[in-house]
Amino acid sequence: MSIRHAILGFLSWTPLTGYDLKKLFAESPTLPWSGNNNQIYTALVELYDEGLVSKEVQQQQDRPPRKVYSITAQGRAALRQWVLSTPELPQIRNTFLVQLAWADQLTDGELDDLLARYVDELHVQRLMLQEQRQRGYAAPARTPRETLLWDAIMENRISGYENELAWARKLRESLAGHVMAFLAGEEQ
Amino acid sequence: MSIRHAILGFLSWTPLTGYDLKKLFAESPTLPWSGNNNQIYTALVELYDEGLVSKEVQQQQDRPPRKVYSITAQGRAALRQWVLSTPELPQIRNTFLVQLAWADQLTDGELDDLLARYVDELHVQRLMLQEQRQRGYAAPARTPRETLLWDAIMENRISGYENELAWARKLRESLAGHVMAFLAGEEQ
DNA sequence: CAAATCATGTAATGTGTTACATGATTCG
DNA sequence: CGAATCATGTAACACATTACATGATTTG
Numbered sequence: 371m372s373i374r375h376a377i378l379g380f381l382s383w384t385p386l387t388g389y390d391l392k393k394l395f396a397e398s399p400t401l402p403w404s405g406n407n408n409q410i411y412t413a414l415v416e417l418y419d420e421g422l423v424s425k426e427v428q429q430q431q432d433r434p435p436r437k438v439y440s441i442t443a444q445g446r447a448a449l450r451q452w453v454l455s456t457p458e459l460p461q462i463r464n465t466f467l468v469q470l471a472w473a474d475q476l477t478d479g480e481l482d483d484l485l486a487r488y489v490d491e492l493h494v495q496r497l498m499l500q501e502q503r504q505r506g507y508a509a510p511a512r513t514p515r516e517t518l519l520w521d522a523i524m525e526n527r528i529s530g531y532e533n534e535l536a537w538a539r540k541l542r543e544s545l546a547g548h549v550m551a552f553l554a555g556e557e558q
Numbered sequence: 559m560s561i562r563h564a565i566l567g568f569l570s571w572t573p574l575t576g577y578d579l580k581k582l583f584a585e586s587p588t589l590p591w592s593g594n595n596n597q598i599y600t601a602l603v604e605l606y607d608e609g610l611v612s613k614e615v616q617q618q619q620d621r622p623p624r625k626v627y628s629i630t631a632q633g634r635a636a637l638r639q640w641v642l643s644t645p646e647l648p649q650i651r652n653t654f655l656v657q658l659a660w661a662d663q664l665t666d667g668e669l670d671d672l673l674a675r676y677v678d679e680l681h682v683q684r685l686m687l688q689e690q691r692q693r694g695y696a697a698p699a700r701t702p703r704e705t706l707l708w709d710a711i712m713e714n715r716i717s718g719y720e721n722e723l724a725w726a727r728k729l730r731e732s733l734a735g736h737v738m739a740f741l742a743g744e745e746q
Numbered sequence: 747c748a749a750a751t752c753a754t755g756t757a758a759t760g761t762g763t764t765a766c767a768t769g770a771t772t773c774g
Numbered sequence: 775c776g777a778a779t780c781a782t783g784t785a786a787c788a789c790a791t792t793a794c795a796t797g798a799t800t801t802g
Binding site: 402 | 563564567570588589590637638640641642643644645646647648649650651652653654655656657658659660661662663664668672675676679680683700701702703704706707708710711713714715717718721722725729732733736
């Protein structure tokens with residue numbers, strides 16, 4: 371996959387400039403791109419060269435010319451084909467798991483503190499997503515089914531964090547139980 | 559984070575060559591690196607230049623010289639400091655969610671088929687991880703607490719897939735219900 | 747006889763980020 | 775008066791992957 375498909379996706383709704391797209395990516399809590407210029411502007415040039423988008427240049431005084439891109443029939447076909455293509459598995463890059471892998475060098479207290487900090491961060495993130503969901507997060511809402519899909523995407527992110535939270539809390543308890551068992555052994 | 563920390567982690571167990579590390583990364587189901595040469599060999603040179611690892615060169619006939627790297631006291635300190643550093647949130651890159659975002663152009667049948675394929679892939683992946691867990695997946699097992707941590711890491715991956723599976727199945731049902739509601743509306 | 751193992755390394759390419767550059771206008 | 779908005783684009787850098795390159799030895 372690449373950002374090019376997501377750009378085609380946005381353009382399938384309405385014509386947009388690079389600047390518009392940049393903002394859409396930056397604001398979206400679900401799309402995995404920051405919305406940096408370099409990627410978007412070069413991708414648009416490529417898509418244009420391949421005939422997947424068309425371009426209308428609007429001259430302005432005292433400003434760079436606006437370049438409004440629209441999806442072409444070819445672009446729509448490419449988007450559709452990509453949407454139908456066999457899904458990839460989610461790629462998860464969890465730094466914390468790598469930290470945990472070598473966390474046995476820490477004291478019980480340090481390890482518990484590390485887990486507590488992780489739980490806190492997950493908690494904050496979950497709250498933020500829940501608020502965004504309640505605010506409607508700039509939903510497009512074109513058909514009832516599309517609304518259902520976008521809700522499901524939001525739900526996916528939130529449930530991911532909830533699952534991670536449950537896991538982290540359970541691990542904290544396991545480790546606490548482990549310490550207690552050790553102390554009980556010491557006493558005898 | 560970078561692969562450099564994971565390399566220090568492995569070297570904190572025992573001295574290793576670049577080739578050994580390459581295999582460890584390639585075999586690990588939890589570490590998010592493929593184990594390609596370029597990264598590992600250049601990282602080792604950097605770590606050596608920074609004094610975090612030491613090197614013993616063993617000449618061989620008819621083979622490149624073996625370079626066995628060991629972690630230094632400085633390296634151990636750096637590893638410990640990194641393990642104690644504030645955890646990052648997991649970075650999830652789920653292509654399928656992006657496909658779903660623009661899947662409203664599909665027919666109900668195409669959409670259901672797409673979801674079915676996603677469910678299948680998740681299912682296969684979960685089974686593979688469960689088998690690896692049962693086989694012990696080359697666990698290091700140095701202390702009981704470390705065993706607990708490595709088990710928790712495995713459990714994290716598996717529960718992630720289970721959560722994703724539950725979400726996907728629920729969405730399939732929702733969509734089926736949506737189609738039925740639509741058909742019921744048609745009839746009137 | 748082909749392939750895997752051992753063991754090092756480099757080159758090319760893809761993908762993504764931050765920062766730099768320009769310059770008028772509007773908002774707090 | 776500084777910051778944000780509009781609107782384009784480039785440069786430098788970080789991280790990761792595949793493929794290329796060498797060459798003996800062992801295994802199926």
